[in-house]
Amino acid sequence: MMKLQNIKDHLLHTYKVAHDAGAAPQPGFGICTLAICKPVIRRCAQIGDIIVGFGCRSDSNRIVYCMQVDEILTWPQYVARCKTDAALNGKIPKNENDAGDCIWLEERSESYEPLPSWLRHNSDNFQQDVLNGKNVLLAKKFWYFGKGDKYDVRLPKELATIIPNRGHQNWKNEDCKESFIRFFNTLLNERHIAPGKQGTSAITPNGERSQCNTKCRC
Numbered sequence: 001m002m003k004l005q006n007i008k009d010h011l012l013h014t015y016k017v018a019h020d021a022g023a024a025p026q027p028g029f030g031i032c033t034l035a036i037c038k039p040v041i042r043r044c045a046q047i048g049d050i051i052v053g054f055g056c057r058s059d060s061n062r063i064v065y066c067m068q069v070d071e072i073l074t075w076p077q078y079v080a081r082c083k084t085d086a087a088l089n090g091k092i093p094k095n096e097n098d099a100g101d102c103i104w105l106e107e108r109s110e111s112y113e114p115l116p117s118w119l120r121h122n123s124d125n126f127q128q129d130v131l132n133g134k135n136v137l138l139a140k141k142f143w144y145f146g147k148g149d150k151y152d153v154r155l156p157k158e159l160a161t162i163i164p165n166r167g168h169q170n171w172k173n174e175d176c177k178e179s180f181i182r183f184f185n186t187l188l189n190e191r192h193i194a195p196g197k198q199g200t201s202a203i204t205p206n207g208e209r210s211q212c213n214t215k216c217r218c
Contacts, residue, residue, distance in 0.1 A: 011170040012180060014162045024037040033138050035129070035136040036133070039132040042133040042135045046072075050067070050181070051066070059148075062153065065143060068142070069139050070141060073136045074136075093116065095117075098118055140195075143193060144196070147202040
């Protein structure tokens with residue numbers, strides 16, 4: 001069974017997923033990508049780092065997703081791969097209800113206009129998505145639980161310190177990284193949870209909007 005690896009000197013990044021709309025992260029097509037939102041994590045993460053997104057408010061101890069980064073692409077590299085790689089091509093949104101995250105195609109970059117998508121991003125988001133974030137993080141080793149409709153995975157109280165109040169944290173998680181990996185791998189084994197998309201997002205084009213606390217920042 002696929003599980004998290006404890007790699008020396010690699011970080012555990014944690015944050016709250018303010019808007020779980022199936023696009024940040026984007027767990028479709030067998031590859032989890034973090035291409036928009038969390039620009040500092042995307043800019044600084046290394047291959048082997050673990051990223052965990054939690055819910056908000058009363059759900060702040062619930063794991064929305066967990067991924068271990070196995071590839072890092074710049075935005076131009078990501079666009080090129082999405083155009084030529086069959087597995088990633090689905091990340092390019094086809095219409096305004098598509099949750100694909102490859103929204104900044106290079107031929108549109110001069111005007112800073114994203115492709116129409118469920119993300120509802122506009123030209124103001126180009127700075128954060130592409131210029132500040134710089135990179136897109138990819139992982140085949142991931143577990144996306146979304147709103148917890150299939151697996152409601154909760155963090156035990158003894159690991160609550162890795163849940164940030166705002167923004168994200170990583171170095172503060174160092175003392176708990178090994179314990180988190182042990183907890184998560186044990187859970188995967190006991191509940192026979194396979195990697196991949198194991199739930200639906202909290203927000204959908206035709207569904208209800210999230211009632212997330214406004215303190216959950218992207």
